[in-house]
Amino acid sequence: xxxVIITVVGKDSIGIIAKVCTYLAENKLNILDISQTIVDxxxxxxxxxNFHAEExxxxxxxxxxxxxxxxxGCVIRMQREDIFSQMHRI
Numbered sequence: 001x002x003x004v005i006i007t008v009v010g011k012d013s014i015g016i017i018a019k020v021c022t023y024l025a026e027n028k029l030n031i032l033d034i035s036q037t038i039v040d041x042x043x044x045x046x047x048x049x050n051f052h053a054e055e056x057x058x059x060x061x062x063x064x065x066x067x068x069x070x071x072x073g074c075v076i077r078m079q080r081e082d083i084f085s086q087m088h089r090i
């Protein structure tokens with residue numbers, strides 16, 4: 001299993017966490033860690049998720065999450081942990 005980083009950013013509204021977590025549960029993706037905050041009405045969430053390509057490929061899940069984000073007024077991005085770590089290395 002590989003870890004992926006999922007970020008969700010947008011104007012705060014009811015049900016954002018529920019919809020994202022429901023999608024992950026339906027696709028058998030386990031949340032290892034989650035952090036969320038709301039600053040001046042803007043929602044920001046970061047999740048570390050176990051990802052395995054048994055059900056769907058990475059690109060498919062990433063695309064479906066982007067579509068879900070558009071439907072709830074947020075930007076949802078999924079990145080592989082190794083790429084995310086390299087991008088944010090000091």
